[in-house]
Amino acid sequence: MRDTTIAKNYAETLLVLAGRANDLRGWGAMITDLADAMDNNPKLRLFLESPRVGAAEKNKVLGAAFTNTMPRNFLRFLQSLVSHRRQMLIPEIAREYLDLVDAAEGRMHARVTVARETPDDEKSAIAQQLSRMFGKDVVPHLSVDPAIMGGVIVHVGDTVLDGSVRKRLMSLRQRMLVGR
Numbered sequence: 679m680r681d682t683t684i685a686k687n688y689a690e691t692l693l694v695l696a697g698r699a700n701d702l703r704g705w706g707a708m709i710t711d712l713a714d715a716m717d718n719n720p721k722l723r724l725f726l727e728s729p730r731v732g733a734a735e736k737n738k739v740l741g742a743a744f745t746n747t748m749p750r751n752f753l754r755f756l757q758s759l760v761s762h763r764r765q766m767l768i769p770e771i772a773r774e775y776l777d778l779v780d781a782a783e784g785r786m787h788a789r790v791t792v793a794r795e796t797p798d799d800e801k802s803a804i805a806q807q808l809s810r811m812f813g814k815d816v817v818p819h820l821s822v823d824p825a826i827m828g829g830v831i832v833h834v835g836d837t838v839l840d841g842s843v844r845k846r847l848m849s850l851r852q853r854m855l856v857g858r
Contacts, residue, residue, distance in 0.1 A: 789819050796822075
């Protein structure tokens with residue numbers, strides 16, 4: 679099995695556990711914080727990936743570190759990852775988990791490119807329009823690219839909606855060249 683598939687399976691399990699605890703977002707924050715710690719703390723990463731430290735010792739350390747700060751089932755989930763030597767998939771599991779939570783809550787993310795810096799009220803209008811279009815709560819992630827000259831370009835999954843002035847000018851140019 680590929681790591682992405684394995685990570686998704688673990689993320690689905692984590693989603694079920696978080697659902698039972700009635701805390702999808704809280705568990706998402708915990709797995710994301712742990713993934714960030716693995717990315718930013720070389721000692722933690724080395725400890726988790728070291729074959730010289732056995733699973734039992736790693737689980738003992740995790741238990742001592744997180745018993746009072748994490749729900750028991752979350753800790754047991756982490757220890758299960760370690761026991762099955764999947765602890766290095768935690769960053770990928772975190773990404774997959776957040777995607778599953780978004781899907782469960784009817785939310786999607788869109789990359790939106792605009793030509794200039796956008797005020798907050800326009801950002802809200804963009805989010806509302808996209809939510810109406812897709813029938814889900816859309817969270818826009820804006821970036822600025824003056825080369826598009828105006829309008830917006832929206833990326834949602836594999837869908838690209840190009841309403842930029844640059845695209846319109848290119849289409850007009852093509853029509854004028856074909857008309858010759």
